[in-house]
């Protein structure tokens with residue numbers, strides 16, 4: 535299964551941010567996106583994940599294949615760790631949360647309400663949801679925010695295992711995860727300023 539992105543242009547708030555992006559992501563591979571703050575990495579990930587339409591171009595091989603971990607964890611604070619995972623699994627028509635609890639060292643916290651977790655623990659729970667989706671393509675936006683060194687290593691181990699099982703990962707991150715991965719700088723895809731047709735509107 536290959537995710538193929540062809541001539542993709544993406545916009546945020548109606549303003550083009552990246553243009554003519556091309557890449558292919560094969561199973562068993564990881565692709566790391568880099569680029570300065572505000573360049574459009576999140577916008578690109580959201581578009582590839584199907585959360586917003588492209589301005590132009592194609593994303594192929596994505597349908598029902600992608601699990602997306604955004605900046606925010608989006609946890610249900612009054613549910614326990616185990617209940618959050620069970621809920622998330624059910625969204626994807628699956629059950630079985632033990633691998634996710636084990637993978638992110640959450641067994642000792644399984645009965646704790648998510649709202650009472652520390653920032654790093656919340657992040658681990660948010661990321662562990664990828665494991666209950668059964669989806670092969672993981673798209674992750676700055677997944678290591680709030681994680682300590684050992685949790686970053688745990689996360690990298692989980693991703694490595696996922697790749698070893700034929701999964702793939704597209705990750706925007708500023709840090710070195712220690713993964714064997716291709717790195718793509720999105721800087722060269724920065725959208726060029728477009729001429730403003732509406733002269734008066736250009737001042738608004």
Ligand SMILES: Nc1ncnc2c1ncn2[C@@H]1O[C@H](COP(=O)(O)OP(=O)(O)OP(=O)(O)O)[C@@H](O)[C@H]1O
Nearest residue numbers: 546547548551569570571572573574575576577578
């Ligand atoms: N909701 C929004 N409405 C309008 N513009 C937005 C919105 N969210 C982000 N932007 C703008 O879109 C551009 C691309 O933002 P994006 O979040 O994709 O960048 P990024 O590369 O992921 O940045 P970072 O590394 O800081 O996370 C930025 O200029 C940003 O200010």
